[in-house]
Amino acid sequence: MLSQQKQYDIHWLTGQFRDQSKESEYRRAIESGVRSDSRLALLLVSVVFAMFGITDYNLLGTTTDYYWLLSMRITVVGTCLLLAFIIGRRGGYASTPWLHALPLWILAAGTILIVPLRPESLSTQITAIVVAIMAFYLLIPNLLTIAALASLFLSSGFLVAAYIYAGISAGDVVRLGLLLIMSNIVGYSALRRLERLQRKQYLLLNEERSQNRVLLSEIKHRKSLEAQLRMVAEHDDLTGVDSRRHFMKRAKALLQRSRLEQTPFCFFMIDVDHFKRINDTWGHTRGDLILSTIASVCQQSLRPSDIIGRFGGEEFVVGLPHTLPDDAYAVAERLKQNVAAIALSGELAGVQLSVTIGVAIATPEDDLDDLIAHADNLLYVGKRDGRNQVVMCGEST
Numbered sequence: 001m002l003s004q005q006k007q008y009d010i011h012w013l014t015g016q017f018r019d020q021s022k023e024s025e026y027r028r029a030i031e032s033g034v035r036s037d038s039r040l041a042l043l044l045v046s047v048v049f050a051m052f053g054i055t056d057y058n059l060l061g062t063t064t065d066y067y068w069l070l071s072m073r074i075t076v077v078g079t080c081l082l083l084a085f086i087i088g089r090r091g092g093y094a095s096t097p098w099l100h101a102l103p104l105w106i107l108a109a110g111t112i113l114i115v116p117l118r119p120e121s122l123s124t125q126i127t128a129i130v131v132a133i134m135a136f137y138l139l140i141p142n143l144l145t146i147a148a149l150a151s152l153f154l155s156s157g158f159l160v161a162a163y164i165y166a167g168i169s170a171g172d173v174v175r176l177g178l179l180l181i182m183s184n185i186v187g188y189s190a191l192r193r194l195e196r197l198q199r200k201q202y203l204l205l206n207e208e209r210s211q212n213r214v215l216l217s218e219i220k221h222r223k224s225l226e227a228q229l230r231m232v233a234e235h236d237d238l239t240g241v242d243s244r245r246h247f248m249k250r251a252k253a254l255l256q257r258s259r260l261e262q263t264p265f266c267f268f269m270i271d272v273d274h275f276k277r278i279n280d281t282w283g284h285t286r287g288d289l290i291l292s293t294i295a296s297v298c299q300q301s302l303r304p305s306d307i308i309g310r311f312g313g314e315e316f317v318v319g320l321p322h323t324l325p326d327d328a329y330a331v332a333e334r335l336k337q338n339v340a341a342i343a344l345s346g347e348l349a350g351v352q353l354s355v356t357i358g359v360a361i362a363t364p365e366d367d368l369d370d371l372i373a374h375a376d377n378l379l380y381v382g383k384r385d386g387r388n389q390v391v392m393c394g395e396s397t
Contacts, residue, residue, distance in 0.1 A: 015144045015195030024094055026202050031092035034100075034141050038091055041140045042084035042103055046077045049107070052128075059121060069117045076110035079103075093143060100142050104150035107132065111154060115161035122166045126176065129158050130183045137187030144195050148188055155180040236310040238288055239295035247309025251319040252368050254307070258321055265362040266328035268318035269375035270298065270335075273354045273387040275314035286348060294339055294353065301335040317372070325361050325392065332357045332390040340388070356382040359392035 009018045017023040053073050060066035083103050091099055111132055114125060136142075136151045159180070163173050234246040242250065251267075258265040272294055279287040291314060298308055298316060311317045320328050339355045358378030360371045382391040 010196050010199055013192075015192045015199070017199060026199060027093035029202065030198075031094060034093060035088055035091045037141045038100060039084045039088040042080050042087070045103075045107065045135065045140065046080045046084070049073060049080075049110070050077045056118065059118065065117050069114065072110055072113050072117070076106055079106050097143055097146065101146045101150065104136055104140065104142060104146065105153065108136075108150055108154035108157065112157040112161050115158065116165040119166040122162055122168070125158075126179070129154065129180065133180065133183045134187050137191040138194075144188070144191050147191060148184070151184050151187060155184060236295075239292050239310055241295050241299065241316065242307060242309035244309055244311055247307060247311075247317060247319075248368065250307050251309075251317075254319055254321045255362060255366075255368055255371070258362065259364065263322050264324050265371075266320040266323045266325065267360045267362065267371040267375050268316075268320070268328075268332055268335075269311070269358040269360070269372070269379045270316040270318065271356050271379055271383065272314035273356055273383075278351065282348065282351075290344070290348070290351075290353065293342060293344075294355065297338050297342060298335055301338045302331065306331070317375075325359075328359055328361070329390060329392055332359050332392070336388070336390055354388035356387045357390045358382060359390060361393065 010016065011018050017026060050073055053070055056066055056069045056073075060069070080103050083099070083106075087099055090096065093100065111129065115122065118125070132154060133151045136154065137147050140147075142150075155177075159173055159177055162168050162176065163170075168176070234243055235241065236243050241247075255265055272291065275287065275291070278290060295308075295310070295316065298318070302308060302318065303320075305321055306323075307319045309317050320331065323331070336355055336357060339353055342353050343349075344351050344353070356379060358375040358381070360374035360378060362371055366374070378391040378393075382389045385391075
């Protein structure tokens with residue numbers, strides 16, 4: 001917890017994360033926005049810096065100093081436009097912070113050079129310097145440390161140039177220095193606050209995303225558990241067919257639909273012959289294996305529209321929607337034959353499996369309990385008459 005708190009701690013002086021890996025991660029995250037904002041800011045600054053060439057012409061005319069100023073402005077504007085293009089394609093605090101620092105130093109040097117070329121306009125240049133300092137901090141996107149160093153270089157360079165070329169007194173230098181220091185303090189404080197707020201917002205956004213990922217993972221896990229619980233509730237854990245409750249639910253719905261659509265519906269009750277003897281002779285483990293094998297064969301013998309469930313013990317039930325009696329009888333006969341064809345191996349190699357099936361035909365008055373009772377009665381008729389047969393409406397084979 002303490003290491004995480006340290007990682008997310010923001011330096012009080014620079015406004016950056018103390019942890020360098022976290023700072024690099026943040027810079028990469030804002031890289032795209034920094035590129036577009038820096039490019040736009042440099043374009044605007046270049047236009048403003050170039051427009052002052054009109055003022056130079058009005059004050060100096062076509063003099064040597066004017067051409068020096070014009071050359072300097074063209075160099076600064078051209079360099080800034082080139083850097084705007086490069087930053088727009090390859091800029092970013094994470095890998096190239098120096099690239100974002102270059103325009104500030106170039107603009108600062110160009111602004112300082114105006115003093116020896118136009119010393120008589122010092123009073124108007126003071127306002128321009130204050131505006132430039134604010135622009136360095138707040139208009140042109142940059143790290144706080146870079147903006148502060150470039151602004152201090154601009155401030156100190158301007159004071160030195162004003163003292164040397166404009167001939168101001170030491171008292172004026174002090175007064176100008178205090179004004180520029182105040183401008184730097186205001187700009188530094190504003191950008192520092194902005195840097196801290198942006199990083200805190202980044203942390204909050206990351207925390208929200210992390211919580212959302214945890215929440216999504218929890219939802220996914222819960223859905224997985226629900227699916228597993230539903231699977232356990234709906235299927236018999238031994239044979240894999242429908243559990244009794246789930247089968248009854250599905251069968252009732254199919255029977256009700258057949259009534260509404262006036263289509264035939266048939267019902268099987270299946271019993272594994274002599275299953276108690278199998279359990280008593282080879283044990284419940286072998287009995288369970290035989291039961292699951294028979295259930296698998298029964299599923300394969302049915303049609304996709306049919307449903308099968310374990311009714312209890314060695315008994316299975318089957319619902320056959322849209323099925324005529326003759327077709328139901330054919331399905332039951334196929335199922336019986338497929339079970340008889342099961343070839344067991346090992347110590348069970350000599351065991352011959354068989355099932356007895358009672359087939360009930362639904363009438364408009366029958367509900368599911370009636371069908372179960374009819375099929376169960378027919379099943380016991382088959383068991384009484386020797387097992388291994390299909391019994392339907394008093395007929396057997």
